[in-house]
Amino acid sequence: MLLITCPYCGPRPELEFAYGGQAHIARPQQPADLNDDAWAEHLYMRDNAKGAHAERWRHTHGCARFFNAVRDTGSDRILATYETGTPRPAAGDLVGGAA
Amino acid sequence: MHDTLTAQRPSAASMSAPAIVKPLPAASRFILQGSAAVMAAAAAALALPDTKLACRASAHGERAILWLGPYERLVIGGEAEGAELTRLLAAALVDLPHSLVEVTDRQIAFEVTGPHAAELLNSACPLDLDLSQFPVGMCTRTILAKAEIVLWRTAPETFRLEVWRSFSAYVVGLLEEAGRA
């Protein structure tokens, strides 16, 4: 069970959280402007990173806020957590440096 | 529901005195959501300190404001003062976009109290409830086994649990079972 540092509440057990898939995928402002391929890309295509992966979590049974985490998918170490809407931290700003 | 649901000795090895679970008197409740300005104005209107710190409650008498999230508070008042709270908050927040929703009947409050209250709760709640980590005045939504609760430490050996009504039988049953030891 992971220990996840909610940007608002601090370290909390994974039981309180819900996973939300890859982070930093903005819904297009005008979906109608996208052709089918571009829309399908937005809807379905996700990275399958080995190593540092930016992903969404929600502290569902806590402050109920969504936030982002960079997790090393190999070791399950969480390298950073940060508020939704803020940019992904640079590799040097992650726990233990670049993953 | 009986007054004292359970009087217990949680573990022969490590515990020697009881923790008691009992329902608290009815209260009025609201979920208030909005910006920091909303929260400051609401606290002022209820004559309570603003709960700027995450996971902290401010309380006086029957009234309390519990931080649930950066933009969400649980406002608690006496059973009879729901209308008064609505009036006070509506007046104070008239110019600020916000959401005030009454949830008086959504949940039921319980108290878990006794020297081993924290250990009893830890039979199902995964948080660190050591006084150094979860001090008096700390509050948060969390889980108790398969139920979601709001947990608020009101004294070193006393916790208030806010439980959605339909989960209350489960929560009490679970604490009763865990306390039977």
Added chain:
Amino acid sequence: MTSVYRTKDGGRIQRGKPLRFTFDGRALQGVEGDTLASALLANGIHLVGRSFKYHRPRGILSAGADEPNALVGVRRDAARYTPNLRATQVELYDGLEAESQNRWPSLALDTGALNGLISPFIPAGFYYKTFMWPRKAWDSLYEPFIRAAAGLGRAPTQADPDRYLNRYAHCDVLIAGAGPAGLSAALTAARSGARVILCDEQSEFGGSLLAETSATIEGLPAQVWLQEAIAELAGNPRVVLLPRTTAFGYFAHNLIGLNQRVTDHLAVPSAEQPRERLWQVRAKEVILCAGALERPLVFPGNDRPGILLADSARTYLNRYGVRPGKRVVIITAHDGAYRAALDLHAAGVEIAAIADVRATADGPAPQAARQAGLPIRLRTTITGTRGGLRVEGVSLAAMDGGPSQSVACDAVLMSGGFTPSVHLFSQSRGKLDWDPAAQSFVPGRSAERERSAGASRGLFGLAEVLADGAAAGADAVAAAGLTPPAPRRLEASGIDLGTDGFLGALPGAGAPGAKAFVDWQNDVTAKDLLLATREGFRSIEHIKRYTTTGMATDQGKTSNMNALGVVSEALGTPIPAVGLTTFRMPYTPVTFGSLAATSRGVLFDPVRTTPIHDWAAAQGAVFEDVGLWKRARYFPRGGEDMDAAVARECLAVRSGVGVFDATTLGKIEVVGPDAAKFMNRLYVNAWTKLAPGRSRYGVLLRDDGFIFDDGVVGRVAEDRFHVTTTTGGAPRVLAMMEDYLQTEWPDLNVWLTSTTEQWAVIAVQGPQARQVLEGLVEGIDLSAEALPHMSLTEGKICGVPTRLFRMSFTGELGFEVNVPTSHGRAVWEAIWAAGQPHGMVAYGTETMHVLRAEKGYIIVGQETDGTVTPDDAGLSWAIGRTKADYVGKRSLAREAMNAPDRKQLVGLYTQNPSVVIEEGSQVVADARQQIPMRPIGHVSSSYMSATLGRSIALALVSGGRARMGQTLFVPTADGEVAVTVTSPVFYDQEGVRVNA
């Protein structure tokens, strides 16, 4: 009744407190402090089980968790029977009943031992070879044979009546193992003020110190120091001491699973105590002090009862006061066996021979043995043993061959050296390093915040281990952010035993007829491993699976390193290059009860009930589970079955009035100046022009265009919507709304609050609904003009505030009365009383389903399955066509989403009106086609309609709306059912009744 095998004094047992127990029905006696294994040995019993594959007689091999042979079942009653317990870890209590396993008809006479005679025919991989051919023999011969012979232990025959609890705990430092390293670490950590949890799988703390008779610590006899150390820890309120507690699993981010056995050692467990407690400990820092496991030696006939590990024999002698035999032969590659020999010699056991496979043995222990006159033979091994149910003698020969000499004995002690216990470290994903000097894998780079200390990282001298524990304690405390106490070196005297050892098989293990066991529990011999390498296996992971070495319940604690040694030698590859198999949790087996804890019976899941539940139960309602909710399904009267009750309830609603508990519907209050904008972006419907006081049937899609949820949405005020969801969908709809709001549209001034449990919802449906409510409301005009279909109002009912919706999920005139939950029961009863003059019935979910199906109203999750668009479900009318965007709109514009052959919602009439099709049935166009038929759709709902006097069904059929009037077929086990495609609205197609 003192046994010749029990010493007169010494050890940690209470000779004055005898305990009765039985083994395979035989009445025996032990004493307090015994394990089942020590009590059996005290009675001269070594034979305790039969091996898994060959059914060979087997004895007690070890004194701890590593025991592969002495698996027993312990019985308290029919429900409290625990199989596969290691007798070495079963604490004796008065009245204990134990039985051996894997033998038939009895332990001494086992017909399965015939497997031993045919063993040349069941070598490694025999499962894969023997049972492959002929194929036909599988059912008639092989499977019955395997089923009869396979399996280890019996399951209890009744449900487990014991209680199990869970405990979450946190600490600065968790220490797994309370031997000298763990105690030293705990003392250091505790003195810094850290929150410490110290656990040990044994009944007593002390580890190796419990069998220590001569060593001193701080000038005190080791066991006196032990007592003082425990007292100091027990007096510290920040320290939790957990004996009988196994750290069985190392999970991510320093979460350690502990299995605490609370009552298994008690003769009469208190009903108030749980049998076991699962601890889930989140530790800032972890110290692993798991010690080391002694390795057996692999020589022919090394598995006879009476052959055991040397240090275990010393434990039996020094801790339990039990001699393993009267005349023993020792075979060793490590000085520890000399220490055991000296202790046994002092206790009056004859040492017939010490065979040392090494060329030299000059450490302090061998020197002391020489001085004591013990017969030592260097460069000597055992080439065979004899004896039936107990070893009677061995053949000794030089390591490099030559003639053998027979030596009589009644026990053989062996030591191949020690293997550091790195199980937990390896589970934590730490990297193991190969220590060539010690010929061991030791903990290398950590993956978690942990460190190992003492024997578990290959250190063995007592002073060294104590110092290592203290250093680990200080390191952990500092890492946890506390200040460690000033370092203090503990003075200790203990004999240096070195780190010699032997890996692999001794000479002669591969000789014809030899059976030199590597894995006792799974009956894997050195020859099996050699065969695997000859057959081309190279990877240790493959060899493990092919031979099953290390795959038994002991997970190869005694066998893995020797297996590696055999394979390494056979392949000519160094051990670290051969690699190591994965260490998996649990370290030792954990009961399901412990893992389930309180999640069983009524506490398995929350059982959510509405305020009307008790009323419904009193009326005899039959309930069904909907998510976690209990919902009344129907209200049978006078012996009615479900069909009869549902028919009566349906007719009553259509002709008069019915009342229905809709409290479980999800409710979300959407509030804020941007509420309408938010609803517009989310739902397919147009909300801007919906006036306060009016409501609309809302459809919510995912962005892939498929229906996610639905429900009536009322606009309470300009900036406030009362959104309802399906019963099961409430949490996921709120989560989806929060997702879009927080992550896509944080600019919107709108907020969401779950009000599901704030409101009790009482649906009053039927032509007479208005008359029933009229007398109960205050300040509410229920007329069709003031409160038309799809509108809502606020006021009072029965003196209680209400949000009253005019709406219908039945097709009849209907209202849904929302009142604060605490008033739900009283208002329900008032409505019930007011309804009686009108013949009101209470109806349940089954009737609700029929009534809505008669109207063609869908149920999300029944008519939809995540691949149904609004158009497929006939809901295009709900879509706000002029909106630029809403969730799912772009996907609906894809060509495939508008293909004419998409499955569309239609009604089906069976041509025989009394036939009710099974829900989920497939629909085909041509019943005469060959199997497998090509389905063109499926039946989603199917009922007998009392109102229509015939069966009805809803189905999703390819191009269904263009098939009106067509005959299609539903294949069933009893032949095809012909159906006619019709409109999904079976009743009141004009919608007159709902607007009454």
